[in-house]
Amino acid sequence: MLKLSQLKDLSRQSETKIVLLVIDGLGGLPRPETGKTELETARTPNLDRLASQGICGVTDPVAQGITPGSAPGHLALFGYDPIEFAVGRGILEALGIDFDLKKGDVAARGNFCTVGPKGIVVDRRAGRISTEENAELCKALSRIALSGVELFVVPVREHRFAAIFRGKGLSGDVSDSDPQQVGMAPLTVVPLLPTGDRMASLANEFVARAKSALADRHPANMVLLRGFSQHPDLPSMVDTFKLNPAAIAAYPMYRGLAKLVGMKVLDTGSSIEDEFSTLRQRYGEHDFFFIHVKKTDSAGEDGNFDGKVTVLEEVDGLLPCITDLHPDVIVVTGDHSTPATLKGHSWHPVPLLLYSRWCRPDSVQQFGERACAAGGLGRFPAAEVMPLAMAHALKLAKYGA
Amino acid sequence: MLKLSQLKDLSRQSETKIVLLVIDGLGGLPRPETGKTELETARTPNLDRLASQGICGVTDPVAQGITPGSAPGHLALFGYDPIEFAVGRGILEALGIDFDLKKGDVAARGNFCTVGPKGIVVDRRAGRISTEENAELCKALSRIALSGVELFVVPVREHRFAAIFRGKGLSGDVSDSDPQQVGMAPLTVVPLLPTGDRMASLANEFVARAKSALADRHPANMVLLRGFSQHPDLPSMVDTFKLNPAAIAAYPMYRGLAKLVGMKVLDTGSSIEDEFSTLRQRYGEHDFFFIHVKKTDSAGEDGNFDGKVTVLEEVDGLLPCITDLHPDVIVVTGDHSTPATLKGHSWHPVPLLLYSRWCRPDSVQQFGERACAAGGLGRFPAAEVMPLAMAHALKLAKYGA
Numbered sequence: 001m002l003k004l005s006q007l008k009d010l011s012r013q014s015e016t017k018i019v020l021l022v023i024d025g026l027g028g029l030p031r032p033e034t035g036k037t038e039l040e041t042a043r044t045p046n047l048d049r050l051a052s053q054g055i056c057g058v059t060d061p062v063a064q065g066i067t068p069g070s071a072p073g074h075l076a077l078f079g080y081d082p083i084e085f086a087v088g089r090g091i092l093e094a095l096g097i098d099f100d101l102k103k104g105d106v107a108a109r110g111n112f113c114t115v116g117p118k119g120i121v122v123d124r125r126a127g128r129i130s131t132e133e134n135a136e137l138c139k140a141l142s143r144i145a146l147s148g149v150e151l152f153v154v155p156v157r158e159h160r161f162a163a164i165f166r167g168k169g170l171s172g173d174v175s176d177s178d179p180q181q182v183g184m185a186p187l188t189v190v191p192l193l194p195t196g197d198r199m200a201s202l203a204n205e206f207v208a209r210a211k212s213a214l215a216d217r218h219p220a221n222m223v224l225l226r227g228f229s230q231h232p233d234l235p236s237m238v239d240t241f242k243l244n245p246a247a248i249a250a251y252p253m254y255r256g257l258a259k260l261v262g263m264k265v266l267d268t269g270s271s272i273e274d275e276f277s278t279l280r281q282r283y284g285e286h287d288f289f290f291i292h293v294k295k296t297d298s299a300g301e302d303g304n305f306d307g308k309v310t311v312l313e314e315v316d317g318l319l320p321c322i323t324d325l326h327p328d329v330i331v332v333t334g335d336h337s338t339p340a341t342l343k344g345h346s347w348h349p350v351p352l353l354l355y356s357r358w359c360r361p362d363s364v365q366q367f368g369e370r371a372c373a374a375g376g377l378g379r380f381p382a383a384e385v386m387p388l389a390m391a392h393a394l395k396l397a398k399y400g401a
Numbered sequence: 402m403l404k405l406s407q408l409k410d411l412s413r414q415s416e417t418k419i420v421l422l423v424i425d426g427l428g429g430l431p432r433p434e435t436g437k438t439e440l441e442t443a444r445t446p447n448l449d450r451l452a453s454q455g456i457c458g459v460t461d462p463v464a465q466g467i468t469p470g471s472a473p474g475h476l477a478l479f480g481y482d483p484i485e486f487a488v489g490r491g492i493l494e495a496l497g498i499d500f501d502l503k504k505g506d507v508a509a510r511g512n513f514c515t516v517g518p519k520g521i522v523v524d525r526r527a528g529r530i531s532t533e534e535n536a537e538l539c540k541a542l543s544r545i546a547l548s549g550v551e552l553f554v555v556p557v558r559e560h561r562f563a564a565i566f567r568g569k570g571l572s573g574d575v576s577d578s579d580p581q582q583v584g585m586a587p588l589t590v591v592p593l594l595p596t597g598d599r600m601a602s603l604a605n606e607f608v609a610r611a612k613s614a615l616a617d618r619h620p621a622n623m624v625l626l627r628g629f630s631q632h633p634d635l636p637s638m639v640d641t642f643k644l645n646p647a648a649i650a651a652y653p654m655y656r657g658l659a660k661l662v663g664m665k666v667l668d669t670g671s672s673i674e675d676e677f678s679t680l681r682q683r684y685g686e687h688d689f690f691f692i693h694v695k696k697t698d699s700a701g702e703d704g705n706f707d708g709k710v711t712v713l714e715e716v717d718g719l720l721p722c723i724t725d726l727h728p729d730v731i732v733v734t735g736d737h738s739t740p741a742t743l744k745g746h747s748w749h750p751v752p753l754l755l756y757s758r759w760c761r762p763d764s765v766q767q768f769g770e771r772a773c774a775a776g777g778l779g780r781f782p783a784a785e786v787m788p789l790a791m792a793h794a795l796k797l798a799k800y801g802a
Contacts, residue, residue: 027761029759029761030761030762035762037761058779062403062800062801063402063403063785063788064778064781064785064788064789065785065787065788065789065790065791065792065793065797066403066411066788066792066797066800067792067797067798067799067800068799068800068801069799069800069801069802070802071801071802072800072801082800082801083403083407086801087801087802088802089802092802227802342759344799345799346759346792347789347792347797348761369761370761370762370763370764370777373763373777373779374764374775378779379778379779379780379781
């Protein structure tokens with residue numbers, strides 16, 4: 001696999017357009033009664049036609065056997081080796097609430113919790129306080145002044161919030177204050193590397209002052225922080241691939257991930273139909289579109305096999321909204337598998353179809369796990385999807401003389 | 402591929418069990434008369450059933466085109482990148498005689514040889530003296546006292562022995578004394594790196610004193626040493642994968658390799674049936690079993706196509722001893738190919754089948770080289786077998802947020 005800097009040298013701006021449709025958690029496992037996966041069960045005539053006209057394969061988002069989180073799964077599809085480039089948990093939490101992160105920011109996941117008179121954690125979730133109370137408490141905590149940094153304390157849901165520290169010389173190389181169990185006092189944050197010294201002091205100062213501020217707010221009388229991480233400052237897709245890329249995603253975290261790699265996030269609605277309409281409306285303005293479909297993953301996580309099948313059929317029914325635009329390259333794949341039988345993300349490879357005037361077709365006639373596994377693209381790392389899409393859009397120059 | 406330290410972070414202890422059956426030298430080449438390999442020729446209904454219920458692929462132990470020795474072939478299957486982790490020849494020789502190596506030990510392969518009056522080697526194998534005479538000479542050499550180190554001189558077979566040096570500050574970074582041809586004097590051992598200084602002096606001192614001790618033992622009147630290497634101090638599978646792993650192997654070298662990666666070596670007999678019985682008897686005590694079948698490789702090395710077929714059929718007949726235990730994951734593969742037509746190890750990829758409740762089945766119906774090459778796991782590095790097995794045993798947490 002080439003490095004991003006090498007891909008940058010080869011990338012050429014051109015008029016051709018690429019649409020990357022990411023069906024979250026696309027891959028599945030057979031339902032024992034029928035021996036067919038969700039995708040093999042769904043009636044998907046449009047995807048099947050595209051598969052038979054294009055070329056198929058399966059991807060490993062990270063490596064054989066490795067179950068990816070959403071961030072590595074998406075980074076790989078955007079061309080970033082997910083072992084080299086990482087997005088921390090705190091940063092993801094901030095992205096999930098559409099917080100406008102800046103380079104250098106350090107973010108942590110926070111919980112309001114309950115401590116007893118001796119400071120021992122008795123409830124890590126403060127009885128799951130309401131999101132409204134959370135918002136009010138966050139407002140109070142936002143007033144804490146820490147020397148030399150800007151502090152943002154932003155509610156997520158129930159007892160969860162994000163804390164973002166903005167200033168010079170910060171780093172995510174610090175430990176958690178969250179002991180991850182009741183019966184212990186919150187932990188002192190310590191630097192994991194010398195670069196974490198300042199962040200550790202600031203975090204401990206914030207926790208101490210939050211404790212005072214919350215003293216009479218039982219059950220939410222303390223905070224726990226974990227997953228400190230820094231804005232990853234990823235190379236931009238604009239710069240690397242010479243693209244003018246746009247993201248269409250109903251869920252904030254995926255918009256956030258797209259923003260991290262330099263995509264313009266387009267306003268859209270909450271349904272798949274809304275997302276596909278946005279593509280049509282904005283089709284003239286960009287040469288690369290990432291469209292994210294979330295509900296397949298949610299159904300998979302819920303163990304809802306039929307629900308996942310229904311969403312897949314909905315996507316298939318709407319596919320002409322994309323094909324009627326005649327993009328030069330259409331890639332349909334997922335960021336990872338989420339088999340309904342496993343009720344969670346899994347390590348199984350992800351079906352992929354690539355349609356372009358310039359693909360060398362294979363004999364795959366159906367868009368499904370087993371059909372794609374026998375496809376002409378073979379089994380390959382998801383981080384090679386972008387070079388493949390760029391090549392088929394004739395946007396990559398020759399490597400070497 | 403993730404690093405071992407990353408796999409360690411993801412690995413979780415659990416109740417599920419993994420059985421890794423290594424059929425040494427499994428892969429083969431077609432016999433010209435039939436166009437079928439050994440494995441394709443053998444009647445293997447049990448393996449075929451498992452292949453059709455599970456998922457198949459082929460592995461490259463080291464890399465395309467590279468013929469592995471036994472050590473890299475096995476290290477890869479145990480999860481260790483064989484290009485990063487190496488076991489030297491001296492260490493392998495010591496493992497092959499069940500010598501109980503300690504961390505820091507340096508081992509060399511030794512030959513008794515014959516030198517003429519001017520010290521020139523005239524027979525590198527001292528006329529292949531008997532193993533009994535070898536044992537007697539080794540006893541004499543063991544009495545050589547070297548300052549600051551313990552010395553073990555252990556007979557192997559005929560003219561071959563192993564010399565093990567135990568002490569502080571040793572290193573395998575030294576040259577051989579064996580000139581690898583007659584008509585030359587034994588070479589002075591020199592350090593290949595500054596770390597080898599002390600080992601080189603000790604080796605030269607040992608050789609000089611062995612020469613005196615053997616002066617009147619013609620034809621075995623001198624020794625040649627080669628393959629100095631240090632105990633590789635590999636990360637333990639216990640620590641990395643959170644397993645309680647056991648090895649069942651009739652041949653000492655494979656027990657030794659298993660011990661190097663932290664497996665407990667179980668007592669067993671010399672037949673395949675003995676090995677499989679040991680699995681049944683000790684099944685409750687461990688969550689990972691490596692079972693090694695040697696005779697396929699021996700038959701391949703001997704160019705005995707039919708003999709290899711017979712051993713494969715024997716393994717197949719005994720397979721229910723494993724499947725009846727209902728392990729959560731069964732992996733059947735080899736450490737490399739040993740085609741009978743080539744009479745030796747080869748670079749050809751190795752068939753692999755993985756059976757688990759959580760595998761995504763493919764269309765493979767037969768356990769053979771060509772069938773597996775079209776399997777759902779594709780072609781992949783053997784060092785990814787452990788992550789795959791761990792994933793299917795639900796022992797690996799999600800990578801990244």
